[in-house]
Amino acid sequence: MTQVPMQHALALAAVLFSLGLAGLLVRRNLIMMLMSVEIMLNAAGLAFIAAGSRWGQADGQIMFLLILTLAAAEIGVGLGLVLLVYRRFQTLDADRLNGMQG
């Protein structure tokens, strides 16, 4: 298979993770924030895959599978919450959600 330098794969994962983090901090739209979380989870999965491929072990892919499961469950609940917020406040602005009602 392809001989890829380990550093470059890990650096790619780091770049994707930082982009996702910047997106999560910059955006105010709840859907965009969820998308940035997906980007960060995917970058973590890429790091696991690279490590699993480096040592020829299956554990990296298994960790990726678990991240995938986590992302699926998280996105189901997260999008349900987004729909609820939109129905109640008629907006997706995360900064508007600063009040709690007992």
Next chain:
Amino acid sequence: MELSLFYLSALIAVASTLMVVIQLNAVHALLYLIVSLLASGFIFYLLGAYFAAVLEVIIYAGAIMVLFVFVVMMLNLGQKTLAQEKSWFYPGIWRGPVLLSSLLLAELIYVVAQAPRVDFGQVVDSKTVGIALFGPYLLMVEAASMLLLAGLVGAYHLGRPLKEKSSS
């Protein structure tokens, strides 16, 4: 040749992820995110993780992105939200977060660059993954199924009509 394929798909992944972060229209951002996930899937294939590459395309670029598209369609975000996004995304708001993230990125790259150069790319086929999944990791598979069930019940609970809740 294959190494240049890796760099090309890495470039595509980074560029499309950047477009996701700076895109104002939610649907356009979703399409860029799909391109980014497909590029990551190709990178998984190049690294020898065939099973993970297939799952990346089917579950990430397929199922999860379809969920996003459905929610964007249900919320019916039109021109009004585009103008709203434009007003939120004024120049200067990104300075602090981008500074912090690039500092973090610089640290990560520095740490990664310290390690000696290792060329890798061993194929881990799906048979090995399956045997490990249903051998030492059996309990984790059960825990993951519990997590999915909890996600399903939680999404159903959040999605039920509000009227029913206020009357009770």
